Amino acid sequence: SVPEAAQTAVPAAESDESAAPKRQGRTMAGVPFERRSTVRVGIIGLGNRGGSMIDLFLAVPGVRVVALCDTVRDKAASAAAKVVKAGQPAPAVYTKDEHDYEQLCARGDVDFVYVATPWDFHFEMAKTAMLNGKHVGVECPVAMRLDELWKLVDLSERTRRHCMQLENCAYGKNEMRVLRMAHAGLFGDLLHGAGAYNHDLRGLMFDPDYYEGPWRRLWHTRLRGDLYPNHGFGPVANYLDINRGDRAVSITSMGTPALGLAQYREENMPPGDASWKETYVSSDRTISLVQTAKGRVVRLEHDVSTPHPYSRINSLGGTRGVFEDYPERIYIEPDHANDEWGDFAAYADWDHWLWKEHANPPGGHGGMDYIMVFRLMQCVRLGLVPDFDVYDAATWTAPVPLSHASIKANGKPQQIPDFTRGEWKKSRPGTDSEKPSEP
Numbered sequence: 001s002v003p004e005a006a007q008t009a010v011p012a013a014e015s016d017e018s019a020a021p022k023r024q025g026r027t028m029a030g031v032p033f034e035r036r037s038t039v040r041v042g043i044i045g046l047g048n049r050g051g052s053m054i055d056l057f058l059a060v061p062g063v064r065v066v067a068l069c070d071t072v073r074d075k076a077a078s079a080a081a082k083v084v085k086a087g088q089p090a091p092a093v094y095t096k097d098e099h100d101y102e103q104l105c106a107r108g109d110v111d112f113v114y115v116a117t118p119w120d121f122h123f124e125m126a127k128t129a130m131l132n133g134k135h136v137g138v139e140c141p142v143a144m145r146l147d148e149l150w151k152l153v154d155l156s157e158r159t160r161r162h163c164m165q166l167e168n169c170a171y172g173k174n175e176m177r178v179l180r181m182a183h184a185g186l187f188g189d190l191l192h193g194a195g196a197y198n199h200d201l202r203g204l205m206f207d208p209d210y211y212e213g214p215w216r217r218l219w220h221t222r223l224r225g226d227l228y229p230n231h232g233f234g235p236v237a238n239y240l241d242i243n244r245g246d247r248a249v250s251i252t253s254m255g256t257p258a259l260g261l262a263q264y265r266e267e268n269m270p271p272g273d274a275s276w277k278e279t280y281v282s283s284d285r286t287i288s289l290v291q292t293a294k295g296r297v298v299r300l301e302h303d304v305s306t307p308h309p310y311s312r313i314n315s316l317g318g319t320r321g322v323f324e325d326y327p328e329r330i331y332i333e334p335d336h337a338n339d340e341w342g343d344f345a346a347y348a349d350w351d352h353w354l355w356k357e358h359a360n361p362p363g364g365h366g367g368m369d370y371i372m373v374f375r376l377m378q379c380v381r382l383g384l385v386p387d388f389d390v391y392d393a394a395t396w397t398a399p400v401p402l403s404h405a406s407i408k409a410n411g412k413p414q415q416i417p418d419f420t421r422g423e424w425k426k427s428r429p430g431t432d433s434e435k436p437s438e439p
C-alpha cells in the first residue's frame with residue numbers, strides 16, 4: 001500500500017520568498033560529516049537499484065554493509081549473501097513488513113542509510129532515518145510533494161543529519177568535465193542549460209517481473225508533470241551554481257497528451273491484465289522552463305512513454321559557446337568557428353580528479369554510480385562537507401509537484417521555494433570538489 005500522503009493532491013507553490021516556513025534548526029550548508037574510519041551502511045530496498053548499488057558499496061574502501069531491508073525476503077537474502085561473499089560479517093536482515101525499515105533505522109551501529117525503494121516510501125524513510133540520528137541518501141526523487149520537501153529541509157536542520165539526493169548523473173564523466181570547464185570560464189558567462197530524462201521505459205513498466213509491483217506505472221495515473229527531473233536538473237544546477245550563488249526561482253511547464261502507455265497496453269497486454277483498470281494522466285512529454293535569480297533559463301524534459309533513444313540532453317550554453325550531449329559535441333570560441341561542432345574528447349584534460357583517479361570504474365551507468373558512492377563514502381570517512389545537501393535534494397526534486405501544478409494551471413509559472421532561506425547568495429564548493437589530501 002502507498003502512504004496516504006503520497007495519494008493526496010499536490011499543493012500549489014508558495015508565492016514568494018517570505019513564504020518560507022520559519023527555520024527550526026541551523027543551516028546544513030557547509031556542515032561536515034563526523035569523521036570515522038569505517039562507514040557502516042544500512043540499505044533499504046534491494047530491487048534493481050539497491051540490489052546492484054550494494055556491489056559498489058562493498059567495492060569501496062572503508063565501508064561495511066551492516067543491515068539490509070526489503071519486504072521481499074529473497075531479495076534481502078541474496079544481497080546478504082553478497083556481503084558475506086565480500087568477506088564482511090553477515091548483515092542484519094529486516095523483511096517482516098513495510099515498516100521493518102524502522103528497525104534498521106533504529107540500530108545503533110548504522111552511520112548512513114541508503115534508500116532505494118519505490119518513490120512512495122522515500123519521504124517516510126528519509127524522515128525516519130534522520131529522526132534516528134542517521135545520515136540518509138535517497139534515490140531520486142527524494143519525495144513527491146512540496147510540503148514533504150520542506151519537512152526534509154527542516155528535519156535535516158533540526159537533527160543535524162544530512163539528507164541527500166544521490167544524484168549519480170552529477171558524477172557522469174561528461175557532466176563533471178563540463179562542470180569544471182564551466183567553472184573555469186570556458187563557456188563565458190553562463191546563460192542556459194537543459195537536462196532530461198527521456199528514456200523509453202514502456203516495456204519495463206509493463207513487465208510483470210522487472211519492478212517489484214506496478215508502482216512506477218501507477219505514478220502515471222496520479223501526476224501530470226515531470227516525475228523524474230533530477231537526472232537532468234542536478235547536473236545543470238551544478239553548472240549554474242544553483243544554491244551556491246544562483247537560485248532556481250520559478251518553473252513553467254507544459255505537457256502533451258498522455259497516450260503512449262495506453263497505446264503500448266493496447267498492443268502488448270492481454271485482456272484481463274490488471275493494467276486495463278488504469279487511466280494514465282502523466283503527459284508523455286513534459287517540457288519545463290526554470291528561471292534562475294540571475295535570469296538564466298534551464299529547460300527540463302521528461303518522457304518515459306514514447307519511443308526515443310536514451311537522452312539526458314545535458315547541455316550548457318554561455319557567452320563563449322555551448323556543449324550538447326547525446327551525442328557529445330562542443331562549440332566554444334576561440335577553438336571553434338564556422339558553425340562546425342568540435343570534438344569534446346579534445347578537452348579530456350579538464351576531467352575531474354575523481355575521473356582521473358578512477359579511469360575505469362566498476363558498475364553500471366558508465367561508472368558514474370561507483371564514482372558517486374566512492375566520493376560520498378570518502379566524504380563520510382574523512383569528515384568532509386558533502387558535495388550536495390538537503391537544499392539541493394529539495395531543489396532538484398521541486399519540479400515534480402510544481403510541474404504538475406503548472407500543467408494543471410495551463411502553464412502558469414510556479415514559484416520554486418528558496419529552501420536555503422537566503423543562503424543561496426553565498427558561493428561555496430559543491431560537486432566540483434578539490435581532491436582531499438588523504439585518499
Ligand SMILES: NC(=O)c1ccc[n+]([C@@H]2O[C@H](COP(=O)([O-])OP(=O)(O)OC[C@H]3O[C@@H](n4cnc5c(N)ncnc54)[C@H](O)[C@@H]3O)[C@@H](O)[C@H]2O)c1
Pocket residue numbers: 044045046047048049050069070071072075097098099100101116117118119121139140141166168210211212213365
Ligand atoms: N539513480 C539511478 O540511476 C536509478 C536507477 C534505477 C532506479 N532508481 C531509483 O531507485 C528506486 C528503486 O527503483 P528500482 O528500479 O530498484 O525498483 P524495484 O521495484 O526493482 O525495487 C524496489 C525495492 O524496494 C522494495 N520495497 C518496497 N517497499 C518496501 C518497504 N516498505 N520496505 C522495504 N523494501 C521495500 C521492493 O521489494 C523492491 O525490492 C527508485 O526510486 C528509482 O527511481 C535510480
